[in-house]
Amino acid sequence: MTTTDQAALQTSTHMLTGADAIEQFLSNAYTSMRLRSDTDRPRLRYDRTDAGAFTLDTLEQTAAILDIRAAPLHTVAINRMATGRMQRTCGGVEQRYGPGDLYIATDPDQPYTVRWLPSELHSAALDPGLLARVAATAPGRRPAPLRFTSLDPTTPAAAAHWWDTYCYIAHTVHNPEAATPLVLGAAARLLAAVTLTTFANTALTDPTIEDRHDAHPDCLRRAIAFIDDNAHRDISAADIAAAAHVTIRTIQVAFRRHLDTTPTAHLRRVRLHHAHRDLQAADPTTTTVFAVASRWGFPNHSRFTASYHQTYGTTPSQTLRD
Structure with a gap:
């Protein structure tokens, strides 16, 4: 194994041989799981870039068919098959994926099973709290937590845009000079935002009547003052809205209404x-x-x-x- 640190960024590479070693490693990396292999010495190469709020993984397993039974993941992991095949069963629904297919690995709150043929896949795992903050409209207005209503992309074009974004972020964070705290924070929110637009979910996106009513000049002044004082920090639209004592949608309406721009553009x-x-x-x-x-x-x-x-x-x- 090799490991490198760059600010909040950690990269690691692991080469594993044998079903027991792979089972133990994947259980530590993701969630508790049991693994069976059709060969005596399956092999796995695992590369991870850990940026705190998100991880980017590449997994390549060779010479085996792996049958995996896993506990709930409790995080949102999006996979894209580069080569080979994967069969996943979650909530009684079986799905098969091949080269180029993009999908959410599993419902975060349900156990799942996987039949993993020799293949290579790329994966991004997101902190559910980050997704909730990016999707948030107003505290308390949504009775249920954010939930994805489909594990497959809404359209092929949306899937292609997600993959383009993943490649851009991967290229950015793997450049030691570019991987500053501000860049990593923006990359995390970008990955969360493109995931929310790629997969159907329960997030509310349109401003409410209250949001429009609250988008007055006073909240805008508070937001601008906060940005001026904290531009050197990794702040998000949610932080700007909280400093102005309004919702994210309100602050977006205020910037658009009074300055014809967005909080992040400002x-x-x-x-x-x-x-x-x-x-x-x-x-x-x-x-x-x-x-x-x-x-x-x-x-x-x-x-x-x-x-x-x-x-x-x-x-x-x-x-x-x-």
């Missing part, structure tokens, strides 16, 4: 301003544009440069040189 503009100031003050012999951009939550160099040029009429590299 936060990006404030962070862009801080990056601009840092570049003006930095020593070009010891600082790079990428380091400044990543510090302020901009891991994509081309997008940062385009936004910077549109706002300031020059490139960040020119600002740093000047």
Whole structure:
């Protein structure tokens, strides 16, 4: 096994041989399970990137058919088959998946069984609390917790968009320079948001009458003051709404109504301003544009440069040189 730490990020690789070793390892990594193999020495390669609120895993098992009986997972894991086949039974419903298929691994609160043929799959596991915060409308207005009503994507296009987002996040977090706390926090919320739009669920998304009524200038001023004071921290739309003493939908309506923007877009503009100031003050012999951009939550160099040029009429590299 190898392990690397980068800020809150941890990466690890494991090579396992034998049904008992694989069973014990997967039980520790996910949930209690029993495993049977049709060969004496099944093999598993397991790569994990742990970012705290989410994990990205790649699992490749060879030379065996594994039959697994597992306890409830109590987390939301989304799998995409790269090769091979998987058969999953949950809640009395059996489903089969092959190369390119995307699906939620199981209902988080139900036991499940899996027949896993030799294959490779990619998986993202999300803290249910993160999904609830991203989906939240108003505390107390929803009587039931967030629940996914289907384990399969709503459309092939939605599945393709989820996979594109996964690849973008994986590329970002595997870059040590880019994996700053602000970038990791934004990546977690992006992954949660795309999961909520890909799989049908019980989250409420439209503003209520109360949300629209509360979206007045006072709550907007409180939100802007909070953003100005905390742009250097990993804050979310939920944090901004809480600081303004309103719901997420209310603060979204307020920003759209009064500023024709969103809370997260305004936060990006404030962070862009801080990056601009840092570049003006930095020593070009010891600082790079990428380091400044990543510090302020901009891991994509081309997008940062385009936004910077549109706002300031020059490139960040020119600002740093000047």
